[in-house]
Amino acid sequence: MASSSISLPSRPMSIKEISELAQTFEWNANIPLKAWLRTAHTIHNEGEIYLREGNFPKAYLLYLRYSILVLELLSTHPESKTPEGKKAIKSKMMTMDVVFTNLEKIKPIVERDYETWKASEARRQERLNQQQTQRERPEAPSAYERYASKDPALSSAARLLDAGENQELAVDLAQKEIRRRDADRRATRMAGVSPQEEQHRRIAGFWDNWTTELADKQAEDEESFRKQMESTRSRLDGRTGDHVDDTSHSIDHSRKESTRSITTPDGRSSSYHYPSINKSEPIRYDAQRAEFKKTALPQPPRPPKEYIPRPYEDSPSQLISQRPPEIPAKNSIHHDRTPPTPDQAQELPTRPPKVHEAPPTPAKKQQRLTFRPAAYLENGEPLRPVFLPSQLRKQFLSIASDNTRRGLEMCGILCGTAVNNALFVRCLLIPEQKCTSDTCETENENSMLDYCMSEELLILGWIHTHPTQTCFMSSRDLHTQSGYQVMLPESIAIVCAPKFQPSYGIFRLTNPPGLPHVLQCTQKATFHQHAVDNLYTETEHPPGHVYETEKLEFYVHDLRPGARNNNIQQKNF
Known part of the structure; x- marks a missing residue:
C-alpha cells in the first residue's frame, strides 16, 4: 500500500507546555487503587518505549505524569493504608530514581529543540513580513494543526504517516520491532540478569548511545561549519573578475616558489608541492611520476641459457636428443627473451590513470517514522x-x-x-x-x-x-x-x-x-x-x-x- 507523508506540526512544545499537559488528568479516589496501580504501570512502560524511540517530548510528559501520580496522589487513596496498598506503593517509589534521571536528561534536549525552533521561526516571520503586502493575511491554522500543536508525540522531528493509509507498513514495522525487543529480553535473561537490572541497563545503554550520537552530530556540525567558512572565504577572495585573475596568478606563482627540492635516498631530486586550501579542487596526483620515485627499476628478464655440449656427445642429433626440454612459460606473464637495450631499461611501462573517486558519503540514518493520531x-x-x-x-x-x-x-x-x-x-x-x-x-x-x-x-x-x-x-x-x-x-x-x-x-x-x-x-x-x-x-x-x-x-x-x-x-x- 502506498504511503502518504504528512507535514510536521507547526512547532515543538516547550517544557512549560508539556508540564502543564502532564497535570491535566482527573484524580478520582472512587476508582479502585488496583486500577490506579495498573495505570501507573502502563504510563511508566509507555515512557520507556517513547524514550527508546527518541520521542523525547512524549517521554517527558509520561515520566512527569508518572511522578505526579506516584509521589503526590497514590498515597492519598483510601486503600493506600492497607498492607497491600502500602506494599504496592512502595514498589512504585523504588522506580523514581530512574524516572528522575530520565527527566533530568530529557529536559535540556526538549529545551534545545524548542529554542532552536523559536530562533528559526523568528527569522521566518521576519522574511514573511518583508514579503507580505498589506492586503495579505496569514492563513488560519487548520483543525489538525491546532490539535497537533498540543500533542507532544508529534512535536519531535519525525516523518508523519497516516495509519489508515499505511496499515500493512505499520504492522510490519511493529512486528519487526517486537521481535527485536523479545530477542534482547531473552538474551538478557539467559545471562541471569534480574528484571530490575535489565531495565536499568536498557536505559543506561540508551543514554550512552545517545551521548555518542550527539557527539557525532556535533562533529558533523563543526565540519559543515568549517566548509561553509572556507566557501565564504573563497567568495570573499574573488569579488571581481580581475581580482580573481590576479589572485589566481599570485597563487600559481606562490606555488612555484613554495616548491622545495628534496633529495631521495638514491640521489635523485624530487619536488614536493604544498597543497593549497584557497582553491576548492581535488588534488591532482601523478601516478606515473610517483611510482617512478618510489619503485625500483625492474630487473630485465634473464636470457635463455646456452647449451654447452658434453665431451661424450658426437653428433648434432645427439645434441638435440640429449638437450633437456624447455620449461613452458606461464600464460599469465609474457617474457621477452630479447635483452632490453639501455634506453629501454630506463623507460617505465605506462600505467592506466588512477581513477580519483570521491570519498563515500556516510549513510544517513533513517528518519524516524511517527503515525499521526487516528x-x-x-x-x-x-x-x-x-x-x-x-x-x-x-x-x-x-x-x-x-x-x-x-x-x-x-x-x-x-x-x-x-x-x-x-x-x-x-x-x-x-x-x-x-x-x-x-x-x-x-x-x-x-x-x-x-x-x-x-x-x-x-x-x-x-x-x-x-x-x-x-x-x-x-x-x-x-x-x-x-x-x-x-x-x-x-x-x-x-x-x-x-x-x-x-x-x-x-x-x-x-x-x-x-x-x-x-x-x-x-x-x-x-x-x-x-x-x-x-x-x-x-x-x-x-x-x-x-x-x-x-x-x-x-x-x-x-x-x-x-x-x-x-x-x-x-x-x-
Missing part, C-alpha cells in the same frame, strides 16, 4: 491508532465457551506495546477472576501486573462476554472502563454477545460527557441509571481509532490456576 476525543485530545488482531475475538470466545454455556460472564485483558506512536495488541491475558451471570471481577491483580512488567506489556483495554444480554455497555461496564481510560484515552472495551446481533462491539467513553460524568458518579449499586446520554461510542475506524487486521500476530497467556496448558501461541497471517 482520531480525536470530543475535547480535541488525540487518539493514537490501535491495531487489533481480527482473530483475537474468536480465540477469546473459544476460551470462554464453557462459561458462556453456563450463562457466566468472562473477561480478558488486552495487552500490547507502542511502536512509532501507534498501539498494537499482541497478547490476550486471561486473569484470575470471579464470574457471575452479570459480572466478572479480576482477582490477584499483582500477578497480572508482574507478568505485564516482565514482558514489557501495556494494558490497552479489556474484552468480556454478555452470554445472556445484548451488546451494550452496562453501568458496571462504564465504571470499569473509566479506570482504564482515565490515563490512557485509547483504551477500549470489547463486548461479545454471541447469541445476539450485533454479536460484538468495540467501545470507549466519550470525553466529554462520558468519562467525567462516570468518574463523578458515586452510586454504589451494581447497575444504576445515569442522567446523561451519549456516555460511550464505537471506536472502529472510521471514524474511530481502532483497526482490525489479520496480519498482526498475538498469543494467549492464561493466569488462572491449573490453566498451564492454555498458554497458546496464536499467529495471524
Whole structure:
C-alpha cells in the first residue's frame, strides 16, 4: 500500500507546555487503587518505549505524569493504608530514581529543540513580513494543526504517516520491532540478569548511545561549519573578475616558489608541492611520476641459457636428443627473451590513470517514522491508532465457551506495546477472576501486573462476554472502563454477545460527557441509571481509532490456576 507523508506540526512544545499537559488528568479516589496501580504501570512502560524511540517530548510528559501520580496522589487513596496498598506503593517509589534521571536528561534536549525552533521561526516571520503586502493575511491554522500543536508525540522531528493509509507498513514495522525487543529480553535473561537490572541497563545503554550520537552530530556540525567558512572565504577572495585573475596568478606563482627540492635516498631530486586550501579542487596526483620515485627499476628478464655440449656427445642429433626440454612459460606473464637495450631499461611501462573517486558519503540514518493520531476525543485530545488482531475475538470466545454455556460472564485483558506512536495488541491475558451471570471481577491483580512488567506489556483495554444480554455497555461496564481510560484515552472495551446481533462491539467513553460524568458518579449499586446520554461510542475506524487486521500476530497467556496448558501461541497471517 502506498504511503502518504504528512507535514510536521507547526512547532515543538516547550517544557512549560508539556508540564502543564502532564497535570491535566482527573484524580478520582472512587476508582479502585488496583486500577490506579495498573495505570501507573502502563504510563511508566509507555515512557520507556517513547524514550527508546527518541520521542523525547512524549517521554517527558509520561515520566512527569508518572511522578505526579506516584509521589503526590497514590498515597492519598483510601486503600493506600492497607498492607497491600502500602506494599504496592512502595514498589512504585523504588522506580523514581530512574524516572528522575530520565527527566533530568530529557529536559535540556526538549529545551534545545524548542529554542532552536523559536530562533528559526523568528527569522521566518521576519522574511514573511518583508514579503507580505498589506492586503495579505496569514492563513488560519487548520483543525489538525491546532490539535497537533498540543500533542507532544508529534512535536519531535519525525516523518508523519497516516495509519489508515499505511496499515500493512505499520504492522510490519511493529512486528519487526517486537521481535527485536523479545530477542534482547531473552538474551538478557539467559545471562541471569534480574528484571530490575535489565531495565536499568536498557536505559543506561540508551543514554550512552545517545551521548555518542550527539557527539557525532556535533562533529558533523563543526565540519559543515568549517566548509561553509572556507566557501565564504573563497567568495570573499574573488569579488571581481580581475581580482580573481590576479589572485589566481599570485597563487600559481606562490606555488612555484613554495616548491622545495628534496633529495631521495638514491640521489635523485624530487619536488614536493604544498597543497593549497584557497582553491576548492581535488588534488591532482601523478601516478606515473610517483611510482617512478618510489619503485625500483625492474630487473630485465634473464636470457635463455646456452647449451654447452658434453665431451661424450658426437653428433648434432645427439645434441638435440640429449638437450633437456624447455620449461613452458606461464600464460599469465609474457617474457621477452630479447635483452632490453639501455634506453629501454630506463623507460617505465605506462600505467592506466588512477581513477580519483570521491570519498563515500556516510549513510544517513533513517528518519524516524511517527503515525499521526487516528482520531480525536470530543475535547480535541488525540487518539493514537490501535491495531487489533481480527482473530483475537474468536480465540477469546473459544476460551470462554464453557462459561458462556453456563450463562457466566468472562473477561480478558488486552495487552500490547507502542511502536512509532501507534498501539498494537499482541497478547490476550486471561486473569484470575470471579464470574457471575452479570459480572466478572479480576482477582490477584499483582500477578497480572508482574507478568505485564516482565514482558514489557501495556494494558490497552479489556474484552468480556454478555452470554445472556445484548451488546451494550452496562453501568458496571462504564465504571470499569473509566479506570482504564482515565490515563490512557485509547483504551477500549470489547463486548461479545454471541447469541445476539450485533454479536460484538468495540467501545470507549466519550470525553466529554462520558468519562467525567462516570468518574463523578458515586452510586454504589451494581447497575444504576445515569442522567446523561451519549456516555460511550464505537471506536472502529472510521471514524474511530481502532483497526482490525489479520496480519498482526498475538498469543494467549492464561493466569488462572491449573490453566498451564492454555498458554497458546496464536499467529495471524
